[in-house]
Amino acid sequence: MGLQDVDGFLEHLRSAVGAANVLTDESDLAPYVVDARRRYRGGALCVARPATTAQVSQVLTLCHEAGVAVVPQGGNTGMCGGATPRAERDSVVLALGRMNRVRAVDPLNNTIAVDAGCTLAAVQAEAAAVGRLFPMSLGSEGSCQIGGNIATNAGGTAVLRYGPMRDLVLGVEAVMPDGRVVNAMKALRKDNTGYALKHLFVGSEGTLGVITGAVLKLFAKPASDAVAMVGLDDIDAALALLHHVQARAGSRLTNFEVISAGEYELVMSLPKGLRDPLAARHPWVAIVELTDADPAAPLGDELAAIVHDAMERGLGRDATLAASKAQAELIWEIRHSVTEANVNAGLTFSHDTAVPVSRVPDFVRGVERLVAERFPAAKPVFVGHVGDGNIHAVIVLPREAASTPAETDALAAAVNATIDEVTLSLDGSISAEHGIGRSNRRRLSAYLDPADLALMQGIKALFDPKGLMNPGVLL
Numbered sequence: 001m002g003l004q005d006v007d008g009f010l011e012h013l014r015s016a017v018g019a020a021n022v023l024t025d026e027s028d029l030a031p032y033v034v035d036a037r038r039r040y041r042g043g044a045l046c047v048a049r050p051a052t053t054a055q056v057s058q059v060l061t062l063c064h065e066a067g068v069a070v071v072p073q074g075g076n077t078g079m080c081g082g083a084t085p086r087a088e089r090d091s092v093v094l095a096l097g098r099m100n101r102v103r104a105v106d107p108l109n110n111t112i113a114v115d116a117g118c119t120l121a122a123v124q125a126e127a128a129a130v131g132r133l134f135p136m137s138l139g140s141e142g143s144c145q146i147g148g149n150i151a152t153n154a155g156g157t158a159v160l161r162y163g164p165m166r167d168l169v170l171g172v173e174a175v176m177p178d179g180r181v182v183n184a185m186k187a188l189r190k191d192n193t194g195y196a197l198k199h200l201f202v203g204s205e206g207t208l209g210v211i212t213g214a215v216l217k218l219f220a221k222p223a224s225d226a227v228a229m230v231g232l233d234d235i236d237a238a239l240a241l242l243h244h245v246q247a248r249a250g251s252r253l254t255n256f257e258v259i260s261a262g263e264y265e266l267v268m269s270l271p272k273g274l275r276d277p278l279a280a281r282h283p284w285v286a287i288v289e290l291t292d293a294d295p296a297a298p299l300g301d302e303l304a305a306i307v308h309d310a311m312e313r314g315l316g317r318d319a320t321l322a323a324s325k326a327q328a329e330l331i332w333e334i335r336h337s338v339t340e341a342n343v344n345a346g347l348t349f350s351h352d353t354a355v356p357v358s359r360v361p362d363f364v365r366g367v368e369r370l371v372a373e374r375f376p377a378a379k380p381v382f383v384g385h386v387g388d389g390n391i392h393a394v395i396v397l398p399r400e401a402a403s404t405p406a407e408t409d410a411l412a413a414a415v416n417a418t419i420d421e422v423t424l425s426l427d428g429s430i431s432a433e434h435g436i437g438r439s440n441r442r443r444l445s446a447y448l449d450p451a452d453l454a455l456m457q458g459i460k461a462l463f464d465p466k467g468l469m470n471p472g473v474l475l
């Protein structure tokens with residue numbers, strides 16, 4: 001586009017969403033062109049902030065006509081650089097934050113219909129206000145948005161009981177790259193009317209269209225809960241403990257998370273004065289939470305008995321049961337501080353592996369062995385959702401290990417390839433919950449079967465023949 005065309009294009013955008021909602025000044029653009037982990041810095045023609053589906057449709061129609069790329073952005077908390085525009089200042093960042101209306105709550109149908117720009121925390125609060133639960137729980141829940149959660153098929157700590165975002169979405173409204181609106185906002189639990197288009201948008205990372213609304217499942221609100229932290233000898237003990245708790249607590253087991261000693265140390269060294277719930281440090285800790293909708297359920301006693309039995313069987317070294325809400329919050333604060341701790345730790349490369357739950361110990365040992373052989377200066381630490389087979393291997397290196405962005409990229413690629421080697425040997429996945437984004441695009445083409453990749457490219461071409469949606473992300 002020539003300069004005059006750019007001015008005309010921006011003028012049309014201003015008429016569509018209001019002049020105040022088209023940002024072009026460098027200082028206004030700054031927070032939108034860098035990712036949460038500050039690994040990617042891009043540029044943008046402008047940021048457009050629509051408030052309605054009709055406005056999103058107008059913006060996409062204008063971009064489609066002018067051949068301008070669009071980068072949908074929610075809370076900008078993603079882990080893979082998927083919401084960061086490429087360096088050329090030629091894309092429109094479409095920021096969904098003004099689309100934050102709750103459209104309808106139906107407690108009898110256990111559903112809530114929302115705009116895609118509602119934050120996860122706002123949806124949790126709306127559900128709680130009508131005595132229901134929206135169960136997704138992420139460390140970023142105050143900022144991340146439902147549209148971003150759908151676009152990344154987010155996971156988090158409650159997947160064990162309630163599933164990832166794909167399982168929580170009943171309906172989706174989305175705007176196609178040419179401005180057409182796909183209205184699949186059905187609040188139905190059963191609907192066999194052809195291909196489930198909504199599922200194509202789950203995990204699409206902004207490459208097929210812009211999600212503008214969603215119908216989400218609600219659940220009975222837990223009225224009692226109990227949380228424990230258990231010190232463990234090794235990762236095998238974590239699996240044994242998981243099965244012990246599942247056998248005793250059944251579906252009341254809501255969370256089962258693990259943290260290795262190295263990751264725990266990084267969290268406890270953060271300058272925010274976190275108090276250690278356990279008297280000593282252990283090679284691993286597990287965080288176990290039971291919940292029940294019955295306010296009279298004696299979950300504290302039940303969890304104490306389960307953990308006591310586990311210790312008798314040698315499954316745990318030490319344990320503490322949260323005696324108050326504040327203690328439970330402290331345990332969860334420790335868990336939710338890992339991302340912050342990893343950013344502070346030096347040069348870190350995080351991975352988002354899924355393997356069959358039974359192979360988690362093989363994954364951990366495989367990573368430890370190969371990293372020790374190939375990167376002697378590195379320290380692997382682990383955190384994750386062991387009940388989902390989703391372990392984040394975080395490889396921590398001294399900052400001096402790479403001094404230029406090119407060196408960092410080369411080191412990251414070598415580390416990623418090592419972790420992927422272990423993952424693939426266990427029939428695992430290179431992305432369990434974070435997505436592909438910009439970071440893992442090359443890894444994806446090596447990971448997927450050519451036939452799967454070709455089908456994905458065909459779907460992309462069908463939805464976005466001009467290739468304008470989030471170029472450089474996912475495919």
Ligand code: FAD
Pocket residue numbers: 036071072073074075076077078079081082083096116137138139140143144145146147148149150151152153154155156157205206207209210211212339340433434437470473
């Ligand atoms: P963004 O970062 O804005 O975007 C992510 C991707 O979705 C981009 O490709 C973007 O283009 C696309 N997108 C965003 N909105 C839309 C839309 N409306 N329509 C179409 N495409 C869209 N993730 C987990 O899965 N589990 C965790 O436990 C977890 N913990 C985290 C803890 C912290 C402290 C942080 C910072 C992040 C964590 N994350 C976790 C990652 C992140 O929060 C999730 O990936 C989240 O779902 C991203 O939502 P967002 O609104 O911030 O999306």
Ligand code: MLT
Pocket residue numbers: 139156335336338339342350383384392
């Ligand atoms: C987590 O499990 O805490 C998240 O996925 C974030 C991370 O891996 O840093």
Ligand code: ZN
Pocket residue numbers: 155156384385392433
């Ligand atoms: Zn995670």
